[in-house]
Amino acid sequence: MLDKLKIPERNYLNNGHGLASWLLTKDHKRIAIMYLISITVMFFLGGLFAVGIRLELATPAGDFVQADTYNKFFTAHGVIMVFFFLIPSIPAVLGNFLIPPMIGAKDLAFPRINLLSLYIYWIGGIFTLYAMLAGGVDTGWTFYTPYSATGSNSNVVPVALGVFIAGFSSILTGLNFIVTIHRMRAPGMTWFRLPLFVWAHYATSLVQVLGTPVIAITIVMLGVERGLGFGIFDPARGGDPVLFQHLFWFYSHPAVYIMILPALGVMSELISTFTKKTIFGYSFVAFSSLAIAVFGFIVWAHHMFTSGISTYAAMVFSFLSFSVAIPSAVKVFNWTATLYKGAISFETPMLYAYGFMGLFLIGGLTGLFLATLGLDIHLHDTYFVVAHFHYIMVGGAIMGYMGGLHFWWPKLTGRMYSEFFSRISAILVFVGFNLTFFPQFVVGYLGMPRRYHSYPDEFQVLNVLSSAGASVLGLGYFLPVIYLLWSLKKGAIAGPNPWGASGLEWQMQSPPLTENFVEVPIVTHDAYEYEHVVAKEKHLV
Amino acid sequence: MSNAAAHADDRGHAHAHHPALQHHFDTMAQQKEAAVVGMWVFLLTEILFFGGLFAAYMVYRIWYFDAFAEASRSLSLFWGGLNTAVLIFSSLTMAMAVRSAQTNKRSATVNWLILTMILGTVFLGVKVIEYADKFEHHHVPGYNFEWAHEAPAAEGEHAIAPAAEGAATEGHRQLSLSPAQLQLTTQIYFSLYFTMTGLHALHMIIGIGIMLVITRMAYKGKFDEEYYTPVEMAGLYWHFVDIVWIFLFPLLYLVERHV
Numbered sequence: 001m002l003d004k005l006k007i008p009e010r011n012y013l014n015n016g017h018g019l020a021s022w023l024l025t026k027d028h029k030r031i032a033i034m035y036l037i038s039i040t041v042m043f044f045l046g047g048l049f050a051v052g053i054r055l056e057l058a059t060p061a062g063d064f065v066q067a068d069t070y071n072k073f074f075t076a077h078g079v080i081m082v083f084f085f086l087i088p089s090i091p092a093v094l095g096n097f098l099i100p101p102m103i104g105a106k107d108l109a110f111p112r113i114n115l116l117s118l119y120i121y122w123i124g125g126i127f128t129l130y131a132m133l134a135g136g137v138d139t140g141w142t143f144y145t146p147y148s149a150t151g152s153n154s155n156v157v158p159v160a161l162g163v164f165i166a167g168f169s170s171i172l173t174g175l176n177f178i179v180t181i182h183r184m185r186a187p188g189m190t191w192f193r194l195p196l197f198v199w200a201h202y203a204t205s206l207v208q209v210l211g212t213p214v215i216a217i218t219i220v221m222l223g224v225e226r227g228l229g230f231g232i233f234d235p236a237r238g239g240d241p242v243l244f245q246h247l248f249w250f251y252s253h254p255a256v257y258i259m260i261l262p263a264l265g266v267m268s269e270l271i272s273t274f275t276k277k278t279i280f281g282y283s284f285v286a287f288s289s290l291a292i293a294v295f296g297f298i299v300w301a302h303h304m305f306t307s308g309i310s311t312y313a314a315m316v317f318s319f320l321s322f323s324v325a326i327p328s329a330v331k332v333f334n335w336t337a338t339l340y341k342g343a344i345s346f347e348t349p350m351l352y353a354y355g356f357m358g359l360f361l362i363g364g365l366t367g368l369f370l371a372t373l374g375l376d377i378h379l380h381d382t383y384f385v386v387a388h389f390h391y392i393m394v395g396g397a398i399m400g401y402m403g404g405l406h407f408w409w410p411k412l413t414g415r416m417y418s419e420f421f422s423r424i425s426a427i428l429v430f431v432g433f434n435l436t437f438f439p440q441f442v443v444g445y446l447g448m449p450r451r452y453h454s455y456p457d458e459f460q461v462l463n464v465l466s467s468a469g470a471s472v473l474g475l476g477y478f479l480p481v482i483y484l485l486w487s488l489k490k491g492a493i494a495g496p497n498p499w500g501a502s503g504l505e506w507q508m509q510s511p512p513l514t515e516n517f518v519e520v521p522i523v524t525h526d527a528y529e530y531e532h533v534v535a536k537e538k539h540l541v
Numbered sequence: 542m543s544n545a546a547a548h549a550d551d552r553g554h555a556h557a558h559h560p561a562l563q564h565h566f567d568t569m570a571q572q573k574e575a576a577v578v579g580m581w582v583f584l585l586t587e588i589l590f591f592g593g594l595f596a597a598y599m600v601y602r603i604w605y606f607d608a609f610a611e612a613s614r615s616l617s618l619f620w621g622g623l624n625t626a627v628l629i630f631s632s633l634t635m636a637m638a639v640r641s642a643q644t645n646k647r648s649a650t651v652n653w654l655i656l657t658m659i660l661g662t663v664f665l666g667v668k669v670i671e672y673a674d675k676f677e678h679h680h681v682p683g684y685n686f687e688w689a690h691e692a693p694a695a696e697g698e699h700a701i702a703p704a705a706e707g708a709a710t711e712g713h714r715q716l717s718l719s720p721a722q723l724q725l726t727t728q729i730y731f732s733l734y735f736t737m738t739g740l741h742a743l744h745m746i747i748g749i750g751i752m753l754v755i756t757r758m759a760y761k762g763k764f765d766e767e768y769y770t771p772v773e774m775a776g777l778y779w780h781f782v783d784i785v786w787i788f789l790f791p792l793l794y795l796v797e798r799h800v
Contacts, residue, residue, distance in 0.1 A: 105565065106564065108565075109575040109579060111565065175582045179575050182578055183574050210585065210589055213586045214589050214590070214593045216590055217589075217590050217593035221597065230732035231682055232597060232729060236725075238605065238726045238729060520567075
């Protein structure tokens, strides 16, 4: 049976050929593939700027680029990675592809809006890339006023406009997911039968829909100030730059959860599938996603402890920031409990999952250091902060994305990649990541500030370690491009359910039909029940 | 699960589909529910979009209350009040349009929509008059901004002695700000005024654009009692834009302008 597997004759990939069949498609799967290509390009572009940063920091002297250029490098790295890679990464690619089949729907609720969101993303990307080509921007990805409004001579407006536009793509994706999850579920697919991936995306969508408009309006206010000479944040006219920070972080802190929540959802799928066990504490894991989304909105000022906010406000925000640890820990403990006595295996996606758990733990716990008022005075704006958020965003979000991409790759393409090379790459990513960012905790604690292109000699050893690690990490990210592309032509045929997973999406053929299912599935069991999967396989053999 | 039940009811029925039913929905009811939920979620994002501005407004109004009160008095109550009435009336005509679409009255739908668009245009016209007035008085923030305290508002009963002179007339509090401070902080008021009313006007223009499309669709007879979702969605949007104005009017025009 198994050696007779073939790529199905009719699937979403060969339903229409030529550029127009892709650019005008309303199929959520094709849109997801186009997002995949777009964000991969953006990822490597953002990575290129990281290479520039690490090259400069390999030596203490500012010898590779000018300080100005260095400022533009880290700004470009931040803007591209945050707004054009991390925010859309898992939702727009994996969520877009998988949410409809996971709930037994033919498509998202608004297919045209889905395509529109991709175009909006592209337009936002064009503005931002134009600004980079026209000389870059040097404000940092945070666009703090008054520098961004009246000080900087670089292309603030086009970049901010690009971010503003891309924000609407994120809003539309979130809106589409919310409506889809509410209104498109197959018969029998109750809320508590939803895969945790879907719960995580529901929580993410809430953050996208409620948070993103606030950054949009903040950018509008910055734009009228810079472009038209209005004075809203201008301290020279009695305006308040700290208000800008409040509004900025009201979105940009929850944005961290837009990046990490979908990865947490991927983790639940991976851990259940590769232990062949029901996830421990399903409803706790589901609600912890919502709790993270809610808590995420009331902790923003922990980015501003040194900005001169009131001590009492700082105490409240410090306390609230600590409480985010609770739902996060609920997830990690439940995954650990799921692993306990499970049939654990070590396929590539699961390697990423193990990596994720360790790195997310470190990233999360160092977040508590930073939420501590006294300690934050010492650590604020040092490499400790840089290391902390890279542990969450790279060690967490990107590990989750890579794990998910490897896990669902056979579903996306119908083919398997090289298990050998993918394991090598997962290990390279893990080793390279830690080598890059762990030294930054140390160098930051010792007092090296972020965003400087030169540093005292005594920090060189740690910075060289970091730069060396970055090259390993880069190799780890580049390998998948090769073996995944290779798999498109030469990979072994995957079949509908290569991992023996339980989700509805694995009941579709690989690659799926344009309409996903031959007939609307009727759901009769909870998520993560493996008995019927095993039974089905036995029946087949 | 109501929608799950709707699915179950519909499966197996081979009755003719409504032409407006999209392929990925099972029933017209499901399709409409999706649109309604989607629209409300969108309006939620709009609330937060304007919310950022309202938050900034609140901060500065508390900090610079006197400047806000002073600057607010330079706005015309007549034009602001007229526009408020126009918009509220346009909400009524919009609601009538939705009702007509729902009850299969094609020409009434078209007429109510056209009336709504006319009222929207009247609002925008008045806004142009008001903006022109600001330009004339150098009340547009930026390099040419000038808070000339001898230039009071043209209309309204409070157009008398500006309190900047220090007179605590008509129940105003005594101003704590010097003319130089007023020059700076009234600029914040007008920055917010133009950003808020400008964005609101932009939303109205978009709304009128949407209504042009909807009117054309209604004229062509695309709507019936089973399918009038676009009219209803345009209505929700229009009412939202109205409500934003209902908040903007007192916040911008009526700062300390009580009788």
